Amino acid sequence: MTTQRIAIVTGAARGIGAQVARRLADDGHAVAVFDLDEAACQSVADEITAAGGRAIGVGVDVSDEVKVEAGVSRVAAELGPPTILVNNAGIIRDNLLFKMSVSDWDSVMAVHLRGAFLMSREVQQYQTKEGWGRIVNLSSTSALGNRGQANYSAAKAGMQGFTKTLALELGRFGVTANAIAPGFIATDMTAATAERIGVSFDDFKTAAAKEIPVQRVGEPADIAHTVSFFASEGAGFVSGQVIYVAGGPKA
Structure with missing residues (x-):
């Protein structure tokens, strides 16, 4: 019997985030x-509720910061103390370095890194009090470098360092932190x-698909399945890891 936890998934109105939300609901x-x-x-949310x-x-x-604090407080009041957090929210503002504006850089950093920091800082107080928690951060194969994505690549590499530090700081409280680095996923x-x-x-x-060893592109369900593992009771000894869900080896 799975213990029902309270999960927050950011960037969950569509794409990977929506599929992750559905999968965690399916997990109970x-x-x-x-x-x-x-x-x-x-x-x-209505789709999840309609399915029971x-x-x-x-x-x-x-x-x-203020909206994050209010949003997480609302979750605690309406659903219960959140102990699963999936930091999926993200944007792209692609351009070559010499064409990239400061706002292109800042907006990507704000959503990916500042957003993951604010959400994690807010949710950890509930996780540490409960003595159990799961944080899953979305990185990307772009963390390894990708032409036209100096901002996005830096942010997604930053997510990996952030994840490893959370694992070190929060482990003693029963909280794990892991990252998923998707390859090509078919989304909007x-x-x-x-x-x-x-x-x-x-x-x-x-x-x-021709460049991917398994000869297909990824689907949001591929990422949701990996989140489900990291969020599970059985993954309590897995922390500070980055798994590339990309149809082949990445490093």
């Missing part, structure tokens, strides 16, 4: 769906990239 947890647009969050789960949608800008974000470079999404996915 109550889920708070966080994203900028509360109406979009609520549609995912417990969920709420919460509109939160994860880079805003990758579709937008295809559109930006002027190719059809199907052609974009076909070309990407």
Whole structure:
């Protein structure tokens, strides 16, 4: 029998985040769906509730300290103390270095790194009090370097260092912290990239699959499955790890 925990998934109105929220609900947890647009969050929460789960949608800008504090407090009041946190919220502002604006840099850092910091700092107080917690941070294969993504690559590499430090600081309280670094995942974000470079999404996915050892692109469910493992009771001795879910070896 799985103990029902309270989970928060950021950037969960669509794509990977929405699939992670559904999977954690399927695993028996109550889920708070966080994203900028509360109406979009609520549609995912309603879907979970209609399937027999417990969920709420919460509109939160994860880079805003006051809104993060209010959002997490609302989860504690409406669902219970949150002990599973998935820091998935992210944006891209791709450009080559010489074309990249300061706002392109700052906005990516704010959502990925500042957001993960604020959310983790807020949720850890509930985790440490409960003596149990799981933090899962979304990194990327771009952490290894990717042309046109100096900002995103730096942020996603930063997520790995952040994760390892959380594992060191929070382990004594029964809290694990791990990171997932997806490769090519078919989402609205990758579709937008295809559109930006002027190719059809199907052609974009076909070309990407040829470079992946398992000969297919990833789906949000691939990431959700890995989150499910990290969030499980049985993963309590796995902490500070980065797993590349990319259809082949990365390092």
